[in-house]
Every structure is written in C-alpha cells, then in structure tokens.
Amino acid sequence: MSELTEKAGKLDAVDELAAKRAEFVLDGPEGAVYLDGNSLGALPVGVPGRVADVVGRQWGEMRIRSWTEEGWWTAPERIGDRIAPLVGAAAGQIVVGDSTSVNVFKALVGAVRLARETGAGRDEILVDATTFPTDGYIAGSAARMTGCTLRPVTPSEVPDALGERTAAVLLNHVDYRTGRLHDLPSLTAAVHAAGAYAVWDLCHSAGALPVGLDAHGVDLAVGCTYKYLNGGPGSPAYLYVRADLQDRFDSPLPGWNSHAEPFGMRSEYEPAEGAVRGRVGTPDILSMLALEAALEVWDGVTVEAVRAKSLALTDFFLECVGEYVPEGRVECLTPVPHAERGSQVALRCAGAGPVMRRLIERGVVGDFRHPDVLRFGFTPLYVGFADVERAARALAEELSEATAQQSHRV
Ligand SMILES: Cc1ncc(COP(=O)(O)O)c(C=O)c1O
Numbered sequence: 001m002s003e004l005t006e007k008a009g010k011l012d013a014v015d016e017l018a019a020k021r022a023e024f025v026l027d028g029p030e031g032a033v034y035l036d037g038n039s040l041g042a043l044p045v046g047v048p049g050r051v052a053d054v055v056g057r058q059w060g061e062m063r064i065r066s067w068t069e070e071g072w073w074t075a076p077e078r079i080g081d082r083i084a085p086l087v088g089a090a091a092g093q094i095v096v097g098d099s100t101s102v103n104v105f106k107a108l109v110g111a112v113r114l115a116r117e118t119g120a121g122r123d124e125i126l127v128d129a130t131t132f133p134t135d136g137y138i139a140g141s142a143a144r145m146t147g148c149t150l151r152p153v154t155p156s157e158v159p160d161a162l163g164e165r166t167a168a169v170l171l172n173h174v175d176y177r178t179g180r181l182h183d184l185p186s187l188t189a190a191v192h193a194a195g196a197y198a199v200w201d202l203c204h205s206a207g208a209l210p211v212g213l214d215a216h217g218v219d220l221a222v223g224c225t226y227k228y229l230n231g232g233p234g235s236p237a238y239l240y241v242r243a244d245l246q247d248r249f250d251s252p253l254p255g256w257n258s259h260a261e262p263f264g265m266r267s268e269y270e271p272a273e274g275a276v277r278g279r280v281g282t283p284d285i286l287s288m289l290a291l292e293a294a295l296e297v298w299d300g301v302t303v304e305a306v307r308a309k310s311l312a313l314t315d316f317f318l319e320c321v322g323e324y325v326p327e328g329r330v331e332c333l334t335p336v337p338h339a340e341r342g343s344q345v346a347l348r349c350a351g352a353g354p355v356m357r358r359l360i361e362r363g364v365v366g367d368f369r370h371p372d373v374l375r376f377g378f379t380p381l382y383v384g385f386a387d388v389e390r391a392a393r394a395l396a397e398e399l400s401e402a403t404a405q406q407s408h409r410v
Pocket residue numbers: 099100101102132134135172176201203204224237
C-alpha cells in the first residue's frame with residue numbers, strides 16, 4: 001500500500017460526512033469515482049420513491065386536488081425556504097422555478113430597474129468576462145432591452161470599472177472553468193459603494209461552501225439545483241431577492257403565478273408580496289418535488305462541515321496529483337489558497353479531451369471543458385478520500401501511458 005493510499009484510508013476513517021455516501025446511488029457501469037457533481041449531482045436514494053408517489057398517487061389518483069392538498073401550488077416558495085439556509089438566507093427570499101438562464105434574466109433586468117429608480121443616468125451593466133456563456137448571452141439581451149451597454153470585465157477588474165453609470169453587476173461566485181472562488185463580500189460592498197446592484201450566480205458554490213447572502217447584503221442571486229444540490233437533470237433553478245428589495249422588484253416576466261391574486265384572473269397585473277413575485281408560470285412539479293426529496297440529504301448537515309471536507313478533498317487531490325503525475329504534464333488552474341478555491345480542481349493538459357475520455361473508460365468520471373481543461377468536481381456528501389487517490393493515480397497512469405506512446409511514435 002502506498003503512503004497516499006494509507007493516508008486516504010485514515011482521512012476516510014475520521015470523515016464525519018462519510019455515512020452520507022450511503023444516501024446516494026453511486027453504482028452503475030461507470031464505476032464509483034464520480035467527480036462530476038459540479039455538472040450533475042448524483043441521485044439521492046430517496047428520490048425515486050418520492051417521484052413514484054408524486055406520479056402514481058398525487059397525479060394518478062388525486063389529480064387536480066394535489067395542487068392544494070399535496071402543496072403543489074406553494075412548492076416554489078416552500079422549497080426556496082429549504083434552500084435558503086444553505087446559502088445563508090432567511091426564509092421568504094428564495095423562490096424555485098425556471099432555469100438559471102431565465103432567472104439571470106429576471107434578476108438582471110430587475111436590478112437595472114431598481115438602479116434606474118434613483119439614477120436615470122445608470123446605463124451600464126458589468127458582466128464577468130469569464131462567465132459561463134449563458135449568463136453573458138442573457139446579459140447582452142438584458143442590456144439591449146434596457147438601453148444599457150454591456151461591459152465584460154474580469155471580477156478583479158470590477159472595483160475599477162464601477163462608476164456613476166453602473167446599474168448592475170452580474171458575477172459568478174465560483175468560476176465554472178477554473179474553480180476560482182471570487183470574493184463575494186468585498187465585491188458586493190464595492191458595487192454598493194458605487195450605488196449599483198449586485199447579482200450573483202451561485203451555480204458552482206451553493207451546496208459546496210458558505211455563501212452568506214444575507215450577511216453580505218447581496219441584492220439578487222440565482223443558482224441551479226442540479227449540481228451540489230443534487231436535484232436531478234434539469235431540476236428547477238432559484239431566484240433570491242433580498243427582503244427589503246422585494247417591494248420594488250419589478251420582474252420582467254410577470255406571469256400569473258406572481259400575481260397577488262392568481263385565481264382572480266384579472267386583466268390588470270398586481271404583483272404579489274415577497275419572494276412569490278419572482279414566479280412566472282405554472283411550476284414544473286415533477287422536477288420540483290424530486291428536488292424537494294433530494295434536499296432531504298441535507299438534514300443534519302452543515303454547509304461549514306461540507307466546506308471543510310471539500311477543502312480537504314481538493315487539498316488531497318492536489319497532493320496526490322503532485323506526487324503521482326509526471327512533472328510538467330498538467331498545469332493547475334485552480335487557486336491554491338483556500339479563500340480562492342471552490343469545490344473543483346481544473347487542470348490544463350495537452351490532449352485534455354482524449355485524456356478525459358480514457359479516464360472515464362477507467363471509471364473515473366470528471367469532464368472536459370474547451371479547449372484544454374480537465375475538471376474534477378468534489379461533492380463532499382458522497383466523494384471520499386480513497387476516490388480522490390484513485391482518481392489521481394488513474395490520471396497519472398493515463399498521462400504516463402500517453403507520454404510513453406508519444407515518445408514511441410517519435
Ligand atoms: C455559472 C452557470 N450559470 C448557468 C448555468 C446553466 O444555466 P441553465 O440551468 O439555464 O442551463 C451553468 C451550468 O449549466 C453554470 O455553470
């Protein structure tokens with residue numbers, strides 16, 4: 001047994017979250033090392049039974065009565081309240097529904113409208129230049145619709161780019177490619193000092209590390225639920241609107257579900273109070289109730305414990321990669337300081353696409369991001385230290401073989 005295998009065993013033995021792994025389905029043809037929870041979280045064991053009940057009994061037998069008797073109608077705000085503590089929000093500020101892309105649109109246009117109430121000259125939106133593409137596309141459209149210019153800047157350039165013209169700033173808490181964690185408290189404070197509104201995309205941080213939305217005075221936030229919250233493919237996203245902004249939040253998608261009296265069927269729109277104002281149309285109940293069941297794995301778990309394990313996992317992965325992988329074959333894009341690291345490790349590597357394909361064939365599942373990045377996501381609820389060691393060893397073997405083949409060809 002190598003030193004690192006032994007170390008993995010010791011770390012697993014004292015892991016206080018180790019028992020959570022049994023609450024997920026992790027078998028199947030791909031093997032047990034699943035490091036792609038930053039794209040699609042694994043299936044919690046309680047979900048299939050709940051979905052069967054929702055379909056078979058609630059829909060199949062109770063039909064229309066389930067909107068009231070099974071709480072379907074109020075699911076978006078009820079599940080929002082279940083997510084709230086995971087992102088540091090008090091109840092009543094999060095509503096679940098639609099995709100992240102749609103919520104980015106609601107939040108960003110809403111933010112520009114808030115900024116315009118006090119400063120008509122505010123006609124610029126700043127957007128993270130390194131963002132996951134959908135946020136940039138939506139921000140471009142939001143800018144055109146609101147008569148703003150869109151200015152892409154890196155998060156570190158934001159403080160200098162802010163000014164009297166800034167209406168809203170759309171940032172990612174953790175960068176999807178590099179895994180870099182941005183400084184949400186200080187960037188939010190800088191946006192506020194300029195009189196603008198901050199919209200945060202939490203896709204890669206919610207469920208992986210403390211976010212502190214209320215504590216840091218974030219204005220609006222969005223996130224998906226299919227990564228670290230394990231809600232399933234295409235599970236609905238969420239929108240956070242800070243309590244004291246809700247009265248002034250003017251949604252660009254004011255559907256009947258956000259009406260003060262949806263069943264009044266009135267022709268005039270009157271927005272509901274509270275988080276409900278962020279709703280649009282009929283909620284996607286099947287996905288939403290699967291998500292609700294998935295969130296039960298968080299019972300008795302603190303985000304702080306998850307963060308501590310996440311950092312221990314990524315530290316250990318970096319240590320194993322440093323030990324096993326031939327010098328110079330990979331370049332780590334993820335920052336080493338804990339304060340700047342999310343819950344993934346991104347390694348730049350020649351031939352990253354084929355390398356990841358072969359790793360997956362070996363049963364180590366990460367993903368590849370264009371043009372040359374290997375991404376490994378670490379979900380502390382179901383990834384263990386032995387997985388980490390095995391993944392790094394498989395990567396090293398893969399890269400050594402590739403190197404050997406290359407020199408053979410030469
Ligand atoms: C930062 C970020 N925003 C948005 C999305 C996607 O949004 P949607 O759920 O609308 O596809 C992703 C990943 O899918 C993401 O990583």
